[in-house]
Amino acid sequence: MAEHSKRFPINHIIGFVLSIVLTLLAAWAALGSDLPVKWIIAGIMTLAVIQAGIQLFMFMHMTERESGGGHVPWNMMFHGFVLAAIIVAGSLFTMSFGFTHDHDDGGSHQQEEQQEEHSGH
Structure with a gap:
């Protein structure tokens, strides 16, 4: 147990650095590249799948021996x-x-009716 707690978490650091690099690469693709939009979307989706795999295997301990072999x-x-x-x-x-918040009359029809009732016309 004491031997396990002194181990340096190199897998976590590698996973963290890879996640940061993939995030910066996706941000560059979206903001700084001149690629076509379809290529940017495909690239970001590919980077997202790679990052999900990194998260599962580096941080979520998917294949460690302690999880039942x-x-x-x-x-x-x-x-x-x-x-x-x-x-x-x-x-x-x-x-x-979805619903839009674009109302043509903006409730002005109700306001006109109320003003007519109060003015007596």
Whole structure:
């Protein structure tokens, strides 16, 4: 136990540095590159998948011996992916086909009726 606590977390540092590099690369692709939009979106999505893998294996301890001989909880990962897909699909649906706050009359029709009632006309 004492031997385990003195170990330097090199995997965590490598994962952290890789995550920062991938994030900066995605930010550069979105803000500073002259690539076509389709290539930028594809590149950012690819970087996101790579970063998710880094997070799972470097930080979430997916294949460590302490987790039952390298057992990967596939059922929990599947449910996490399904939940993420539902949230993304719902967000895209809401942003694409959601309600707008563009009202033509802005409630002025009600105000005109109230003024007519008070003025006696």
